[in-house]
Amino acid sequence: MSVDYSAVTERQQKVWSLGDYGRVGSLLSWMGECLVQQLDIHSDERVLDIAAGNGNASLPAARRFADVLATDYVPELLAEAERRAEADGVVLRTQVADAQALPFAAGEFDVVMSTIGAMFAPDQQAVSREMLRVCRPGGRIGMANWTPDSTVGDMFRAVGKRVPPPPGVQPAVVWGSKERVTELLGEGCRDLRMTRRTCAWRYPSAAACLAYFQAWYGPVAAAFTAVGEEGRGDLEDELLSVFDSHNTTDDGTLAMDVTYLEVVGVRA
Numbered sequence: 001m002s003v004d005y006s007a008v009t010e011r012q013q014k015v016w017s018l019g020d021y022g023r024v025g026s027l028l029s030w031m032g033e034c035l036v037q038q039l040d041i042h043s044d045e046r047v048l049d050i051a052a053g054n055g056n057a058s059l060p061a062a063r064r065f066a067d068v069l070a071t072d073y074v075p076e077l078l079a080e081a082e083r084r085a086e087a088d089g090v091v092l093r094t095q096v097a098d099a100q101a102l103p104f105a106a107g108e109f110d111v112v113m114s115t116i117g118a119m120f121a122p123d124q125q126a127v128s129r130e131m132l133r134v135c136r137p138g139g140r141i142g143m144a145n146w147t148p149d150s151t152v153g154d155m156f157r158a159v160g161k162r163v164p165p166p167p168g169v170q171p172a173v174v175w176g177s178k179e180r181v182t183e184l185l186g187e188g189c190r191d192l193r194m195t196r197r198t199c200a201w202r203y204p205s206a207a208a209c210l211a212y213f214q215a216w217y218g219p220v221a222a223a224f225t226a227v228g229e230e231g232r233g234d235l236e237d238e239l240l241s242v243f244d245s246h247n248t249t250d251d252g253t254l255a256m257d258v259t260y261l262e263v264v265g266v267r268a
């Protein structure tokens, strides 16, 4: 099936511009810290962060004095990344770019990475081709991708039942499976290491988490708009039951350890 990737990308860009992803992203900064540590980024390296949002992976790389370029297709999020860098007193460059068509030369970067970002672009082959193209041979590629069995996988399935994804587009969370990552990056990388990790999400309650996502997380905000008033209760119920099913505490708060696949490889 032929997919109009530009049309899907345009629609998704509007979705990620809703709310303020930065409010969610700031709670996930550990994933960027962890990936940058695994990538062993040094101060003399040129680092590209793709679909960087408000800079969760860019900032720890900048704190290592690397030459970091944060890219995303939502300029407001890059502006947040710049403000965070300024608050930390570190240097970070930003540039608007689509993960599927990076405006950079072949081999321009020593490290190319993306935390829970590039996985959302609809043309997965284009993303892998571009990540590999702009990384120099011997450089490192790093990703952190939500897994299909994670809370986020369940959230997107709950949304997808009501707001069907574009036909022919693979779900983003397949980037969280070792098989799919091997298909997409296996030929272009050697020493591909894939590790399942968890990121701790802690909220005052399941209801508070739902309200937070409705307010700030574009894909959830867009889903509520799409289902309208008549579909609201049903979607709320299913998302609450997703949170409840992943909750590891019974003290009334919400504690979920959300699984993701961390990928680190050397560009062949």
Ligand SMILES: C[S@@+](CC[C@H](N)C(=O)[O-])C[C@H]1O[C@@H](n2cnc3c(N)ncnc32)[C@H](O)[C@@H]1O
Pocket: 009, 012, 016, 021, 025, 026, 028, 031, 032, 050, 051, 052, 053, 054, 055, 056, 057, 071, 072, 073, 074, 077, 097, 098, 099, 100, 114, 115, 116, 117, 118, 120, 121, 122
């Ligand atoms: C869940 S957020 C992750 C942001 C950040 N990397 C982090 O770790 O918090 C997903 C990000 O991917 C960006 N994004 C999704 N598809 C993209 C594309 N095709 N090109 C550039 N950015 C994209 C969104 O704008 C959003 O900032």
